[in-house]
Structures are given as structure tokens and as C-alpha cells.
Amino acid sequence: MTRSTIAMIAATAWLLTAAGCASVAPIAAPPQAVEVPAQWGAGIDATAATPGPLAQWWQRFGDAQLSRLVERALQANTSVNSAQAALRQARALRDVTAAGLLPTLDGSASAQRIRTGSGSTKSTVNTFLAGLDASWELDVFGGQRSALQADEASALASAASLGDVQVSVAAEVALNYIALRNAQALLAIARENLASQRETLQITQWRLQAGLVTSLDVEQARTSAEQTAALLPALEKTVDQTSHALSVLVGQAPSALSAELGAASPVPAAPDDLALAFPAETLRQRADVRAAEFEWSAARARVSQAEAARWPSFSLGGSLGLVSLTLGSLIDGSSLVSSVLGSVTGSLFDGGAARAQVGAQQAALEQSLQDYRSVVLVALRDVEDALVALRSDRERLAHLKDAADAATNAATLARHQYASGLVDFQTVLQTQRTQLGAQGDVASASADVSSDHVRLYKALGGGWTPDSASVAAVVTTQATVRQATSSAAH
Numbered sequence: 153m154t155r156s157t158i159a160m161i162a163a164t165a166w167l168l169t170a171a172g173c174a175s176v177a178p179i180a181a182p183p184q185a186v187e188v189p190a191q192w193g194a195g196i197d198a199t200a201a202t203p204g205p206l207a208q209w210w211q212r213f214g215d216a217q218l219s220r221l222v223e224r225a226l227q228a229n230t231s232v233n234s235a236q237a238a239l240r241q242a243r244a245l246r247d248v249t250a251a252g253l254l255p256t257l258d259g260s261a262s263a264q265r266i267r268t269g270s271g272s273t274k275s276t277v278n279t280f281l282a283g284l285d286a287s288w289e290l291d292v293f294g295g296q297r298s299a300l301q302a303d304e305a306s307a308l309a310s311a312a313s314l315g316d317v318q319v320s321v322a323a324e325v326a327l328n329y330i331a332l333r334n335a336q337a338l339l340a341i342a343r344e345n346l347a348s349q350r351e352t353l354q355i356t357q358w359r360l361q362a363g364l365v366t367s368l369d370v371e372q373a374r375t376s377a378e379q380t381a382a383l384l385p386a387l388e389k390t391v392d393q394t395s396h397a398l399s400v401l402v403g404q405a406p407s408a409l410s411a412e413l414g415a416a417s418p419v420p421a422a423p424d425d426l427a428l429a430f431p432a433e434t435l436r437q438r439a440d441v442r443a444a445e446f447e448w449s450a451a452r453a454r455v456s457q458a459e460a461a462r463w464p465s466f467s468l469g470g471s472l473g474l475v476s477l478t479l480g481s482l483i484d485g486s487s488l489v490s491s492v493l494g495s496v497t498g499s500l501f502d503g504g505a506a507r508a509q510v511g512a513q514q515a516a517l518e519q520s521l522q523d524y525r526s527v528v529l530v531a532l533r534d535v536e537d538a539l540v541a542l543r544s545d546r547e548r549l550a551h552l553k554d555a556a557d558a559a560t561n562a563a564t565l566a567r568h569q570y571a572s573g574l575v576d577f578q579t580v581l582q583t584q585r586t587q588l589g590a591q592g593d594v595a596s597a598s599a600d601v602s603s604d605h606v607r608l609y610k611a612l613g614g615g616w617t618p619d620s621a622s623v624a625a626v627v628t629t630q631a632t633v634r635q636a637t638s639s640a641a642h
Contacts, residue, residue, distance in 0.1 A: 182448040182521055186528045188432045192539060206437070206615035210326055213420035213602070217413075218329050221402060225325045228403030232321055235314040242310035246303035253296050255288040283473025283489075290467060295460030302453035309446035312618070315439035319614030325401050326606045329420070332394040334599035336416040338592055339387040342380060345588045348563075349377040352580060355571060369577040376581050380588065419598050422605035429612060431532060437613030438531050444524040451513070451520040458513040462506040464498030534611035542604040549597040552590065559583070559590040 210222045226232060264279040291297055353373040359365045395413050396406035435441045470492045499506065563583040569575045609615070 182445055182524050186525055186532075188435065188528075188532070190430070192428070192431060193536060206609055206612055207617070209609040209615050210322060213326075213422050213605075215329075215417075215420035217417065218326060218420055221329060221398060222322050222325050224402040225321050226318055229321045229401060230403060231317050232314070233403075235310075235317040239307070239310040239314050242303070242307040246300070246307045249296070249300045249303045252289075253291060253300065255286055258285045259283070260285065280476050281473060283471055285469070285471045287467060287469040289465060292466050293460040293463045295457050298453045298456035298460060302450045302457060305446045305450035305453060309443045309450065312439045312443035312446060315616040316443060319439055319610055319616050321401065322614060323606050323610040325398065327603055328394055328397050328401065330599050330602045330606070332391060332398065332413060333417055333419040334595060335387055335390040335394060337419060337595040337599075339384065339391060340416060341588065341591045341595060342383045342387060345584065345591070346377060346380045346384070348567075349373070349380055349584060352567060352570075352584070353377050355567075356577065364573065365577065372577060372581060376584065419595070419602055421598065421602055431535070434535060434612050435528060435531055437616065439613070439616040440527055441524075441531055442618065444520075444527040448517070448520040448524050451517040455510065455513040455517050458506075458510045461509065464496050467495050467497070469493040469495070531611070535608070538604060538608035538611045542601065542608060545597060545600045545604055549594070549601055552594045552597050556587075556590040556594045559587040563587040 208219075211219050261282045262280075264281075266277045266279070268275050268277070289296070353370070356365060356369045356373045360367060360370050392410070395410055398413065399406050399409040402409070429437065471490065473489045475489055563580075563586070566575060566580045566583040570577060570580045
């Protein structure tokens with residue numbers, strides 16, 4: 153090996169050491185794009201509440217069926233499975249980029265026979281080759297490290313997006329389950345009132361036979377009963393369709409849960425205590441906010457990658473091989489051939505394409521910042537809306553319960569007084585209609601309060617926590633790249 157070759161190898165090794173020991177920049181956080189209030193503005197002080205863990209918040213409703221459905225959906229829902237596949241893809245792409253920071257080594261072997269001439273001048277020459285080829289593109293200006301940082305941020309964004317899908321699916325299951333139990337409650341109320349109205353119809357028929365009333369009362373009673381009976385098919389349809397929605401959410405055929413959910417059960421009620429957090433803490437607990445953060449970090453790294461692409465690229469290559477005319481002499485070491493190549497490649501004129509690419513990535517960075525700002529504002533609005541709705545629906549439910557009690561008492565008194573001939577039949581009809589409406593309003597308001605709790609839990613983050621596995625994978629990747637490049641350079 154010549155002195156000049158040794159000098160080239162030494163110089164190249166020094167460059168490799170400098171490039172290999174450089175670390176990948178940490179994931180950056182976006183600037184504060186939205187002023188976060190110190191307290192919630194919905195009349196509920198977060199400092200007065202005891203922040204509690206929201207993990208498995210659905211268990212706070214005390215409904216075993218609801219808990220089972222949520223757990224099944226988190227395992228088998230198609231959207232969750234799709235998000236999991238997207239996360240695996242993002243991690244694989246990150247690993248591909250990380251591999252690009254390391255040298256490549258290829259092996260080859262060949263055998264060739266060449267015949268020349270003809271007749272007495274005919275000759276045959278055999279050639280045998282075996283060798284190794286190595287190459288390494290030096291990341292002098294950090295383009296490859298920026299690409300790795302972008303892919304790492306994208307992988308973290310995919311992990312957060314998976315969490316957001318899981319939170320949304322759990323909330324969707326809970327809301328549909330509450331809607332199912334509410335429809336079953338309304339159906340039971342309608343059937344109970346229908347039975348009462350048919351009893352009233354029987355009473356009016358008896359009084360007609362006794363000559364105490366006219367047929368008008370009978371027809372009015374029949375009309376009221378039939379109108380209530382007409383409500384049953386619509387409510388039964390709602391029960392079936394909601395059951396179908398729950399079946400699809402848990403990854404099964406629409407009618408798979410019909411038997412399991414056929415028996416009526418009360419609407420699940422959440423406890424009155426709230427697990428609130430400060431607004432700033434809530435934003436860090438929301439998967440969609442964290443996903444937007446990572447997307448901004450990825451866009452920022454893409455800008456650095458585009459800027460690095462404007463500068464020349466440096467690469468080192470080398471080969472080590474054996475060439476022989478016979479297979480036996482190929483491995484004796486006498487036919488050793490080696491080479492080392494260092495190269496620099498750069499664009500002399502590209503019409504401004506590289507500069508335009510930087511501008512495009514900077515615009516994408518600004519877009520991601522505005523997307524992040526939008527996500528933060530929506531997150532704050534979701535919590536405020538959920539708190540306002542919960543406060544309003546609680547007050548409405550209290551008044552409706554009092555009204556329903558009064559309507560039930562009025563309907564009972566009216567029936568007794570009509571049987572005694574003290575009131576006319578219009579009074580009975582009016583009190584029955586009022587009772588039916590009041591009972592339905594109470595059931596619906598109770599379901600609204602439960603749904604408000606679900607939306608509040610979702611708005612507060614739904615129990616999502618950063619994927620520790622994803623964060624650990626990023627750290628492992630960076631450490632592996634640093635160790636491998638440093639070892640290869642030395």
C-alpha cells in the first residue's frame with residue numbers, strides 16, 4: 153500500500169470520526185403559539201378540584217358492560233388497528249433513515265470463462281473474482297441527521313395519533329352505549345304509559361256502556377293510546393341501530409351484540425366529583441396536541457434537511473478483492489487487490505431548485521405551526537364546552553325531575569277523579585301526555601349528563617399518556633447510530 157493511499161485513509165477516517173460522533177438533535181417543541189388561560193372560564197375552579205388519573209375513565213361509571221365494550225373496542229376496532237399499522241410503518245421508516253447514517257458493505261463473487269480464436273489458435277482463459285465493497289456518505293452538513301430527526305418526530309406523532317384514535321374510540325363506545333340505554337329507557341317509559349292509557353281506554357268503554365260518557369271520550373282515549381303505540385317502532389329502531397353501531401365499534405358484525413345488549417339496563421351515571429387539571433396541564437395530556445407538536449418538530453427538521461442539501465456531499469468508498477486465473481490460487485493471498493476512493497459531489501447550477509425547496513419546507517413549517525395553534529384552541533374549546541354543557545344539563549335535570557314527579561302525581565289524581573266523575577276526560581289526556589313527556593325528558597337529560605362526562609373526560613385527554621415505548625425507541629436509535637458510527641470510524 154502506497155504512502156499516498158495511507159494518507160487518504162487517515163484523512164477520511166478523521167472526517168468519519170467527526171461525523172460519527174455527532175449526535176442527533178433532540179425533538180424540539182414548537183413556540184408558544186396560544187396564550188393559555190390560568191383557569192377554566194366555565195365557573196369551575198381547577199384549583200378546587202382534585203386532579204385524578206383519567207386512565208380507564210369509563211370504569212368511573214360503574215357499568216361492567218360498558219367497561220367490557222370499551223376494552224374490546226381498544227383491541228379490535230378497525231381504526232385502532234389501522235393506526236397501529238401506521239405507527240409500525242413510521243417506526244420502520246425511521247429505522248431505514250437511521251441505517252443510512254451507517255456504512256454499507258457488499259460482497260460479490262464471480263467466475264468467467266473466455267474463449268478466443270479458432271482451430272489450432274483456440275485458447276481458453278478462466279477468471280475468478282471475490283471481493284468486498286464498502287461505501288459511506290459523510291453527513292458533513294447534517295442533512296441525514298436532520299432526516300432522522302424528522303422521521304423520529306413523525307414516529308412520535310404516529311404514536312400520539314394512535315393514542316388520539318384510542319381516546320376517540322373509547323369515547324364513541326361510551327356515547328353509543330349511553331344512547332342505547334337511553335333509548336331502552338324511553339322505550340320502557342313509552343310501554344308503561346301505553347299500558348296506562350289502555351287501562352284508561354278500558355275505563356272509558358265501561359263508562360260508555362253505563363251511559364256516563366259519550367263515544368267521544370272513547371275515541372279520544374283510543375287516539376292517545378295509538379299515538380303512544382306509534383312511538384314504539386321508532387324507539388325499537390333506535391335501540392337496534394345503536395346496538396349495530398356498538399358491534400361495529402368493537403370490530404364485529406352489526407348484529408353480533410344484539411343478544412348481549414338486548415336486556416335493558418339503566419343509563420350509566422358518572423360520579424359528581426370532577427378530575428380537572430389546569431389548562432396548560434390538560435394540553436400536555438391530549439394526544440392530538442402532542443401529535444401536532446411532533447409534526448411541527450418534523451417539519452422543522454425537514455427545513456434543516458433541505459438547507460443541508462444545498463451543499464456538496466462527501467463520500468468514501470473502498471474495495472478489497474481477490475483476482476486469480478485459477479480457483480485454487482484465489483485464496484492464497486497473492487492476488488489481493490485493494491482501492492480507496494474519496495469523492496465530492498455538488499450541484500453547480502440547478503436553476504434555484506434547492507433554494508426553492510428550502511422555501512417550500514419553511515412554508516410547510518409555518519403551516520404546521522398554524523395547525524398546532526388550531527389544535528390547541530380546539531382543545532381549550534372542547535374542555536370549556538364540556539364544562540358549560542355539564543353545568544347546564546345538571547341544572548336542567550334537577551328541574552325536570554321535580555316536574556316529572558309532579559306530572560306523575562297529576563296523572564294519577566286525574567285518573568282517579570275521572571273514574572269518580574269529578575273531572576272530564578280532557579284533563580286525563582292532558583295529564584297523561586304531560587307525564588309521558590316529563591318522564592322522557594328526565595331520561596334524556598340523565599343521558600345528556602352522562603354524555604357530558606364522557607366528552608369532558610375526552611377533552612381532558614381521555615387518560616392518554618405519552619408512549620414510553622416510542623420515546624425509548626428514539627433514544628435507542630440515537631445511541632445505536634452514535635455507537636455504530638463511532639466504532640466504524642475508529
